[in-house]
Amino acid sequence: MATVVPYRPLPLDLTDVRYAHGPDSERRPEVPAGKTVELQWDTSRVYPGTTRRVRVHVPAHDGPPPPAGVMVFNDGGLYLDPDGDVRGGVVLDNLVHAGDVPYTLGVFVDPGVVVGSPQPKNRNVEYDAFDDRYATFLLDEILPLVTTRYDVTDDPERWGVCGGSSGGDAAFTVAWMRPDRFRRAVCFLSSFAQMPGGNPYPELLASTPRKPLRVFLQAGHRDLNHDAPTRNWLAENLRVGAALAEAGYDHRLVLGDGGHSTNHGGVLLPDALRWALGPRA
Structure with a gap:
């Protein structure tokens, strides 16, 4: 049966489009709030000299919870903020309570900061690189902080990474490098266009076994450099989406209006997680 989408006039000016959040992004009185545990990580071997906060969000469960899946959120503080655009903890609470996704912990990881450095932000070093360092960092340093505290499943079908902009690069790269551990990637407005050496994924998707x-x-239609011949965020995301389709990947591509912001991805997060964490067809 066909789905009928109500008519909506297309805005003529798309420079400041904002999407309204749906009910799964709002705190509901009937849904018990999960608990968030904040940790500090100052002894990285993969990124020496960095410090960062890690927050583990544990949705409520009536009785002993089953072994949990894991969804890592890059830019953790931004993606956890209940008053922000993404509201990851609120969304997980609502989806787990409704049974829309299996029981899943949210691991919200901030990018590293190099204390005392003239360039203290380590975000682009960690997120934009095409190598396995960030995946190794998560698996060897951050996720043991979670698995030693909580009962977590080993099933890679229930481990994923979510991020936006450069954090979207990192989410895709983690899954690409370590599909033995992470098989779900949720990527909003990924900054493939600024990866050092260029966006490798269209060619790799075409030439590598699935x-x-x-x-x-x-x-986003109005993402960075959307009308430029080079370093075009929109074009590079469309190229990756087309390459995923042509290579036969299980994927979805959602195209929206507006610019480079967390708004549209945040509004989509509930449905993105329903789809990403659901069973394979």
Whole structure:
């Protein structure tokens, strides 16, 4: 049966489009709030000299919870903020309570800061690189902080990474490098255009045997350099989406209006997680 979408006039000016959040992004009185545990990580071997906060969000459960899945959120503080655009903890609480996703912990990881450095932000070093360092960092340093405290499943079908902008690069790269551990990637407005050496994924997707991944992409009509011949965020996301389709990947690409912001991805997060964490067809 066909789905009928109500008529909506297309805005003529798309420079400041904002999407309204749905009910799954709002705190509900009937849904018990989960608990968030904040940790500090100052002894990284993969990124020496960095410090960062890690927040583990544990949705409520009536009785002993089953082994949990894991969804890592890059730019953790931004993606956890209940008053922000993404509201990751609120969304997880609502989806887990409704049974829309399996029981899943949210691991909200801030990018590293190099204390005392003239360039203290380590975000682009960690997120934009095409290598396995960030995946190794998560698996060897951050996720043991979670697995030693909580009962977590080993099933890679229930481990994923979510991020936006450069954090979207990192989410895709983690899944690409380590599909033995992470098979779900949720990527909003990914900054493939600024990866050192250029965006490798269209060519790799065409030339590499298909990996067991499920990938959700969001792109924006007015993303950075959307009308430029080079370093075009929109074009690079569309190229990755097309390459995923042509290679036969389990994927979704959602195209919206507006610029380079967390708004549209945040509004999409509930449905993105429903789809990404659901069973394979």
